[in-house]
Amino acid sequence: MPELPEVETVCRSLRPLLAGRRILRVEMGKTDFVDNPGEIAELAPGCAIGSVQRHGKFLELMLERAEANQSPLSLFVHLGMTGRLRVCDKEDEVAAHTHIVFGLNDARELRYTDPRRFGRMALVRRAERETILGKLGAEPLEITKADFCERIAKRRARIKALLLDQSVLRGIGNIYADESLWRARIHPMRLGAHLRRDEIAHLRSAVQKILSEAIRLGGSSISDFVDAAGAPGEFQLRHRAYGREGKGCPRCGSAIKRAIVAGRSSFYCGKCQRAPRQKTRRKGQRQRKIKIAPKRLNRAA
C-alpha cells in the first residue's frame, strides 16, 4: 500500500494535525517491529512535534525535547505493507492491530495500526538519523536527468529491480514501478545498461509524472490505504498496467501480461513494452552454445 505517493499523502495530512502538538503519553501493544520501544516510551512523552517529513517511504517526525539544551530526536516510521498512521479523537473506536498510541495535548491520539507488522519504527538521535538517510538513493521527484541516467546506465540489473531498489531511488514500489515502465514503454526485464539514453530520460519523466499525479489524487487505495484523517486515495482508478492482467492495454488494446520480475508480480503490455532479446530460455528451448576459443597450450611437445 504505501509507496512514495501514499507516504507523501500521509505526511501532508499529518502535518496540520500534529503541528505544535505535544506528546503526553505513549501506549504500546506488540512492539516486535519497533527497534527501541523502551526509549520511545521513556523519551517521547513531553516532546513537542516539530517538522513532519518524508524520505522515500519513511516518515520522520522531529521530536523536540522539553529541555532546550537537549538535541531533538527523530521518530522514523516505515509503513511496510499494511501500516497506517492516523490521528483520531480519543473516543474513536480503536481499530484492530493498533500497536502504538501517542496521546496528544489536544484530546486526540496519533495511532499506528499494522496487521502484518511489516512496518518499522525507531526513535533515533542525530548520528543514526544521518546513517539511515545516507543509505537512501535519490528522491525521484528531484533527481536531475544526468544523475538519473548515470544511476541506471551503469547497472546490469533489470530496470524493474533498479526502480525498486531504495538505494538507487527512494520511494518507488511495485505499483509505481509498473505504471512508470508502462508509461515509458519499457519492458521490466530490460537491463539498465541496455537502455538507450533517450529511453532512460523518458523513463525519468514518466516516473515523475506518475508520482506527481498519484500524489495529486491522494495515492492508490487498493484495499485499505487511507491518509492521516482516514480518507482514501483515487489513483487506483488510473492504473494502466498494475493489477490489470488480461485486460486491454489502454494504449494499444492488447492484453496486459503478468510475470515475476525481481521477485515481484509485474504487469506490462507485451506489445508496447518490447521484451529484451532472447534472455530467458523457455521450456524446450536449447541454451545457446558458447563458443570457446580453443586453447591448445600443450600442443608443442
Added chain:
DNA sequence: CGTTGAACCTGTTTGC
C-alpha cells in the same frame, strides 16, 4: 555484481 527464494505476519481472495 546480480538473482532467487525464503522469511517476517495476518488477512483476503481464489480454486478445487
Added chain:
DNA sequence: TGCAAACAGGTTCAAC
C-alpha cells in the same frame, strides 16, 4: 459450503 493454497503496496538475508 469448506478448506487449503495463493497472494498482497515492503525489506532483508543467505545461498548461488
